[in-house]
Amino acid sequence: MDILGIIEKMLDGIEVKLNYDFFDNRKELENIADKIIFTGPIDKFYDYKFGELEYRSLRFETEILDKENYQGNAVVNYTEYEVPYTRIIEHKHFELDAKENPKTVITREYPDKWVQGKEPYYTINDEKNNSLYQKYVELAKADKNVIFGGRLGQYKYFDMDKVIVEALNCVRKELNLNN
Numbered sequence: 001m002d003i004l005g006i007i008e009k010m011l012d013g014i015e016v017k018l019n020y021d022f023f024d025n026r027k028e029l030e031n032i033a034d035k036i037i038f039t040g041p042i043d044k045f046y047d048y049k050f051g052e053l054e055y056r057s058l059r060f061e062t063e064i065l066d067k068e069n070y071q072g073n074a075v076v077n078y079t080e081y082e083v084p085y086t087r088i089i090e091h092k093h094f095e096l097d098a099k100e101n102p103k104t105v106i107t108r109e110y111p112d113k114w115v116q117g118k119e120p121y122y123t124i125n126d127e128k129n130n131s132l133y134q135k136y137v138e139l140a141k142a143d144k145n146v147i148f149g150g151r152l153g154q155y156k157y158f159d160m161d162k163v164i165v166e167a168l169n170c171v172r173k174e175l176n177l178n179n
């Protein structure tokens with residue numbers, strides 16, 4: 001089964017609304033469920049009551065090149081101070097089938113300052129932000145109908161495998177399952 005098949009099966013029988021912002025439809029969404037799993041920013045959920053958490057953002061520059069292969073690999077990281085981008089993704093190397101194509105698409109990733117409206121890619125887990133986050137956690141403890149999950153809900157960077165473990169642990173806790 002391919003990845004789309006897996007996702008279709010996981011969502012079988014579940015109503016899915018895309019491009020449907022929680023905050024634009026908050027009343028409706030809070031009324032249709034006994035419990036909400038919220039994977040957006042926890043500070044926004046509480047209307048920034050204690051202030052804004054900080055994030056790092058990214059800027060992407062994508063190019064189509066007239067060559068079959070650019071870097072021979074899906075991801076190359078650049079850690080030198082002099083290089084303004086942090087990595088180059090060459091998309092075709094994620095998919096074996098696409099390798100025969102005479103062109104290739106690359107994306108350079110640049111660090112970018114986060115301001116509201118930009119994608120909050122990475123949390124900044126320094127002392128200031130962690131203690132601000134703890135204030136939101138205290139508020140959340142009183143909200144028995146909301147589970148905050150994932151990198152924005154828990155204000156923490158997770159790799160994909162870690163976020164899946166976290167979600168499974170959350171389900172186990174919620175359903176009182178021991179293993």
Ligand SMILES: Cc1cc2nc3c(=O)[nH]c(=O)nc-3n(C[C@H](O)[C@H](O)[C@H](O)COP(=O)(O)OP(=O)(O)OC[C@H]3O[C@@H](n4cnc5c(N)ncnc54)[C@H](O)[C@@H]3O)c2cc1C
Pocket residue numbers: 020021022023039040041058121122149150151152158159160161163
């Ligand atoms: C640039 C970048 C590169 C990464 N590379 C890797 C990698 O190579 N390997 C790896 O293992 N992990 C990688 N990760 C981490 C991986 O992306 C995360 O582990 C995973 O996406 C976290 O899942 P999540 O559910 O917590 O958050 P997300 O995937 O961000 O899911 C949160 C969901 O909540 C939705 N949402 C948020 N706010 C609202 C709202 N107001 N209304 C409605 N919906 C909302 C979003 O649309 C989104 O669908 C990378 C992350 C970043 C940012």
